[in-house]
Amino acid sequence: MKSRAHPSRFYCLLALALVGGCRTRGHMQSHYVLDAERAQHDSVTGTTGILDVHRLTIDRTYDFKGLVYKRDTHEYAIDYYNSFLVSPSQMMTECTRDWFSKAHLFARVLDPGSQAEPTHDLEGHIINLYGDYQDKQQPKAVLEMRFFLIKHEDRTGRVLLSETYTETQSMETMDAPDLVQSLDDCLARILEALEADVSEALN
16 A cells, blocks of 8 residues: 655645644643553563664654644644644654564664664554544544565565555544544554564564
8 A cells, every 4th residue: 555645735835834823822732652562471482683663754744743734525634732742654663663672583682873783674654643523523543554574685675565444533522632542553653553564574
Protein backbone atom coordinates (compact mmCIF):
# COMPACT_ATOMS: atom_id res chain seq x y z
CA MET A 1 0.00 0.00 0.00
CA LYS A 2 1.51 3.30 -1.06
CA SER A 3 1.10 6.56 0.83
CA ARG A 4 0.25 9.49 -1.41
CA ALA A 5 0.61 13.13 -0.49
CA HIS A 6 -2.47 15.30 -0.80
CA PRO A 7 -1.30 18.78 -1.88
CA SER A 8 -4.66 20.51 -1.64
CA ARG A 9 -5.35 19.03 1.77
CA PHE A 10 -1.85 19.99 2.91
CA TYR A 11 -2.19 23.63 1.91
CA CYS A 12 -5.63 23.87 3.54
CA LEU A 13 -4.04 22.61 6.75
CA LEU A 14 -1.21 25.09 6.37
CA ALA A 15 -3.69 27.95 6.01
CA LEU A 16 -5.47 26.80 9.14
CA ALA A 17 -2.08 26.70 10.85
CA LEU A 18 -1.37 30.34 10.09
CA VAL A 19 -4.83 31.45 11.18
CA GLY A 20 -4.82 29.30 14.29
CA GLY A 21 -1.36 30.47 15.30
CA CYS A 22 -2.57 34.05 15.47
CA ARG A 23 -5.33 33.15 17.88
CA THR A 24 -3.39 31.16 20.45
CA ARG A 25 -1.81 34.18 22.12
CA GLY A 26 -3.19 34.59 25.58
CA HIS A 27 -4.79 31.14 25.63
CA MET A 28 -3.56 28.16 27.61
CA GLN A 29 -2.13 25.40 25.43
CA SER A 30 -1.88 21.72 26.37
CA HIS A 31 0.91 19.45 25.18
CA TYR A 32 0.83 15.65 25.01
CA VAL A 33 3.17 12.73 24.46
CA LEU A 34 2.76 9.16 23.24
CA ASP A 35 4.68 6.52 25.18
CA ALA A 36 3.20 3.15 24.09
CA GLU A 37 4.66 1.17 26.97
CA ARG A 38 5.52 -2.44 26.17
CA ALA A 39 4.15 -5.04 28.58
CA GLN A 40 6.89 -6.82 30.50
CA HIS A 41 6.89 -10.29 28.99
CA ASP A 42 9.66 -12.44 27.55
CA SER A 43 10.34 -12.42 23.83
CA VAL A 44 10.06 -15.66 21.90
CA THR A 45 13.31 -15.34 19.95
CA GLY A 46 16.59 -13.50 20.06
CA THR A 47 19.53 -12.93 17.74
CA THR A 48 23.05 -11.61 17.93
CA GLY A 49 22.07 -8.88 15.48
CA ILE A 50 22.25 -5.11 15.93
CA LEU A 51 19.16 -3.07 15.01
CA ASP A 52 19.14 0.51 13.80
CA VAL A 53 15.68 2.11 14.05
CA HIS A 54 15.62 4.90 11.47
CA ARG A 55 13.63 8.06 12.12
CA LEU A 56 10.09 7.47 10.92
CA THR A 57 8.85 9.55 8.04
CA ILE A 58 5.32 10.93 8.01
CA ASP A 59 2.76 11.98 5.44
CA ARG A 60 3.02 15.77 5.31
CA THR A 61 -0.72 16.04 5.94
CA TYR A 62 -0.02 15.07 9.55
CA ASP A 63 3.44 16.55 10.00
CA PHE A 64 2.28 19.02 12.65
CA LYS A 65 2.55 19.11 16.43
CA GLY A 66 -1.10 20.18 16.61
CA LEU A 67 -3.63 17.35 16.78
CA VAL A 68 -5.34 16.76 13.44
CA TYR A 69 -9.09 16.20 13.17
CA LYS A 70 -10.96 14.88 10.15
CA ARG A 71 -14.33 16.63 10.01
CA ASP A 72 -15.53 15.57 6.56
CA THR A 73 -14.27 13.72 3.51
CA HIS A 74 -12.06 16.61 2.42
CA GLU A 75 -12.10 18.78 5.55
CA TYR A 76 -9.35 18.61 8.16
CA ALA A 77 -8.45 20.92 11.04
CA ILE A 78 -5.41 21.40 13.25
CA ASP A 79 -5.89 22.01 16.98
CA TYR A 80 -3.28 24.53 18.14
CA TYR A 81 -4.52 24.58 21.71
CA ASN A 82 -3.82 20.84 22.00
CA SER A 83 -0.61 19.55 20.48
CA PHE A 84 2.16 17.00 20.81
CA LEU A 85 5.15 18.14 22.82
CA VAL A 86 7.53 17.17 19.99
CA SER A 87 6.96 16.24 16.36
CA PRO A 88 4.93 13.03 15.99
CA SER A 89 7.59 11.39 13.80
CA GLN A 90 10.31 11.98 16.40
CA MET A 91 8.10 10.87 19.27
CA MET A 92 6.93 7.67 17.55
CA THR A 93 10.49 6.86 16.49
CA GLU A 94 11.56 7.00 20.12
CA CYS A 95 8.61 4.81 21.12
CA THR A 96 9.57 2.25 18.48
CA ARG A 97 13.25 2.25 19.50
CA ASP A 98 12.38 1.88 23.17
CA TRP A 99 9.88 -0.91 22.39
CA PHE A 100 12.47 -3.01 20.54
CA SER A 101 15.11 -2.32 23.18
CA LYS A 102 12.80 -3.97 25.69
CA ALA A 103 11.76 -6.78 23.33
CA HIS A 104 15.32 -8.25 23.23
CA LEU A 105 14.87 -9.60 19.72
CA PHE A 106 18.30 -8.15 18.98
CA ALA A 107 21.46 -8.16 21.01
CA ARG A 108 21.52 -4.38 20.75
CA VAL A 109 19.31 -1.54 19.52
CA LEU A 110 21.42 1.44 18.55
CA ASP A 111 20.98 4.86 20.10
CA PRO A 112 20.73 7.89 17.80
CA GLY A 113 24.14 8.92 16.50
CA SER A 114 25.80 5.59 17.29
CA GLN A 115 28.75 4.71 15.05
CA ALA A 116 28.25 0.97 15.45
CA GLU A 117 27.52 -1.02 12.30
CA PRO A 118 23.98 -2.46 12.32
CA THR A 119 23.06 -5.86 10.92
CA HIS A 120 19.41 -4.83 10.49
CA ASP A 121 17.56 -1.60 9.73
CA LEU A 122 13.98 -0.86 10.68
CA GLU A 123 12.36 1.83 8.55
CA GLY A 124 8.84 3.15 8.97
CA HIS A 125 6.35 5.65 7.59
CA ILE A 126 3.32 7.17 9.35
CA ILE A 127 0.52 7.11 6.78
CA ASN A 128 -2.44 8.34 8.87
CA LEU A 129 -2.60 9.97 12.30
CA TYR A 130 -5.81 11.76 13.20
CA GLY A 131 -9.08 11.89 15.09
CA ASP A 132 -11.99 10.93 12.84
CA TYR A 133 -14.84 13.24 13.86
CA GLN A 134 -17.02 12.86 10.77
CA ASP A 135 -19.64 11.15 12.91
CA LYS A 136 -19.77 13.19 16.11
CA GLN A 137 -21.68 10.41 17.84
CA GLN A 138 -18.97 7.86 17.06
CA PRO A 139 -15.56 9.58 17.05
CA LYS A 140 -12.48 7.41 16.68
CA ALA A 141 -8.71 7.56 16.54
CA VAL A 142 -6.98 6.39 13.36
CA LEU A 143 -3.33 5.33 13.07
CA GLU A 144 -1.78 3.65 10.03
CA MET A 145 1.92 2.82 9.68
CA ARG A 146 4.14 0.94 7.25
CA PHE A 147 7.39 -0.78 8.28
CA PHE A 148 10.34 -2.41 6.52
CA LEU A 149 12.92 -4.68 8.18
CA ILE A 150 16.12 -4.87 6.15
CA LYS A 151 19.00 -7.27 6.76
CA HIS A 152 22.48 -6.36 5.58
CA GLU A 153 24.06 -9.09 3.49
CA ASP A 154 27.47 -8.44 1.94
CA ARG A 155 27.02 -5.02 0.33
CA THR A 156 23.32 -5.35 -0.29
CA GLY A 157 20.20 -5.31 1.83
CA ARG A 158 17.51 -7.96 1.89
CA VAL A 159 13.96 -7.01 2.90
CA LEU A 160 12.80 -9.46 5.55
CA LEU A 161 9.53 -7.70 6.31
CA SER A 162 7.28 -5.22 4.51
CA GLU A 163 3.97 -4.68 6.24
CA THR A 164 1.28 -2.03 6.75
CA TYR A 165 -0.59 -1.84 10.05
CA THR A 166 -3.88 -0.02 10.62
CA GLU A 167 -5.54 0.48 13.99
CA THR A 168 -8.65 2.41 14.98
CA GLN A 169 -10.18 2.94 18.40
CA SER A 170 -13.60 4.27 19.30
CA MET A 171 -13.69 7.23 21.66
CA GLU A 172 -16.26 8.25 24.24
CA THR A 173 -15.62 11.96 23.65
CA MET A 174 -13.91 14.22 21.14
CA ASP A 175 -11.69 15.69 23.86
CA ALA A 176 -7.97 15.93 23.13
CA PRO A 177 -6.85 13.73 26.08
CA ASP A 178 -9.22 10.99 24.89
CA LEU A 179 -7.79 11.19 21.38
CA VAL A 180 -4.18 11.07 22.58
CA GLN A 181 -4.86 8.06 24.81
CA SER A 182 -6.63 6.29 21.95
CA LEU A 183 -3.75 6.99 19.55
CA ASP A 184 -1.33 5.71 22.17
CA ASP A 185 -3.35 2.49 22.47
CA CYS A 186 -3.34 2.14 18.67
CA LEU A 187 0.43 2.64 18.58
CA ALA A 188 0.98 -0.02 21.24
CA ARG A 189 -1.10 -2.55 19.30
CA ILE A 190 0.79 -1.78 16.08
CA LEU A 191 4.17 -2.18 17.77
CA GLU A 192 3.02 -5.41 19.39
CA ALA A 193 1.99 -6.78 15.98
CA LEU A 194 5.24 -5.51 14.44
CA GLU A 195 7.29 -7.22 17.15
CA ALA A 196 5.56 -10.52 16.45
CA ASP A 197 6.16 -10.17 12.70
CA VAL A 198 9.82 -9.21 13.19
CA SER A 199 10.32 -12.20 15.49
CA GLU A 200 8.89 -14.49 12.83
CA ALA A 201 10.95 -12.86 10.07
CA LEU A 202 14.17 -13.46 12.02
CA ASN A 203 13.56 -17.20 12.24
